[in-house]
Ligand SMILES: Nc1ncnc2c1ncn2[C@@H]1O[C@H](COP(=O)(O)OP(=O)(O)OP(=O)(O)O)[C@@H](O)[C@H]1O
């Protein structure tokens with residue numbers, strides 16, 4: 001195993017197609033340095049989930065395929081891995097939407113994340129107690145049936161379950177979708193804590209641009225399957241284009257990066 005690389009994840013120029021024809025990603029390159037939080041930002045249909053599923057090798061189950069480029073996880077190409085092998089290697093994805101087993105209790109849901117590890121009952125309890133130190137709300141509701149917990153709690157269950165697999169890297173797909181601002185903040189605090197205290201590297205797809213960047217080290221903005229802009233979280237938060245297009249400080253008629261770039265090149269031509 002070659003794991004001396006500074007990047008836990010290195011995506012190089014990938015192209016992804018569904019059903020052999022629908023081109024979902026054109027040319028996406030993205031790095032996640034070890035121990036960092038990277039945000040993958042973009043509107044509906046931009047290609048965020050597709051990028052995450054390319055990494056967790058879950059595309060096949062949706063008739064999708066990486067048709068160009070490469071992905072390295074911890075210094076090794078992942079093209080031959082299955083999703084469960086990826087989990088075994090410490091790469092765990094939390095899918096979009098809050099997928100809990102509604103008929104199981106909160107605690108049973110969390111424990112189900114340990115299926116890939118052979119743990120004794122004592123080990124499981126020890127892991128659980130550690131996880132509950134981050135998810136205090138879940139500890140209080142451990143015996144409740146998951147179907148009757150709130151949207152925010154279900155999202156926490158999904159992340160807590162992923163932590164039971166002892167990940168080196170988490171792929172989080174819109175963990176705060178549809179949640180009230182206070183819960184969004186609560187979930188980001190937990191994510192940040194898992195990153196700093198447990199050392200988990202994180203790639204996070206989000207539409208909540210502002211709060212995502214405030215809790216990340218670096219960000220990528222994608223539109224129709226292409227990276228339009230990337231930079232440190234701080235530089236993106238201060239970027240005029242990002243402010244205008246993603247942080248709601250909007251000017252009339254410009255809806256995406258392509259419009260902005262077109263306008264900029266026209267202005268340049270005029271001034272030449
Ligand atoms: N299983 C699939 N089969 C065919 N096309 C798909 C499939 N999944 C996604 N696509 C297409 O790929 C493109 C990227 O979709 P993707 O789900 O990755 O976007 P996203 O950024 O996650 O959007 P959202 O914020 O709505 O979740 C879209 O054009 C979408 O229609």
Ligand SMILES: [Mg+2]
Nearest residue numbers: 048049050096
């Ligand atoms: Mg998505």
